[in-house]
Amino acid sequence: MAKKVVATLRTTSGKDFAKIIRMVRSPKTGAYTFKESIVPNDLIKETLEKK
Secondary structure: OOOOOOOOOOOOOOEEEEEEEEEEOOOOOOOOEEEEEEEEHHHHHHHHHOO
């Protein structure tokens, strides 16, 4: 049975965060994996432009 984790990404400093999940293909096996990262809302666009 899976557990549900409840967490807030908002801190008292007033900075909002977003969770980004990217699908990345492995060059070795060709299988897809998922990479998760939590970034401030100010840096979402720059993070998504990176490879």
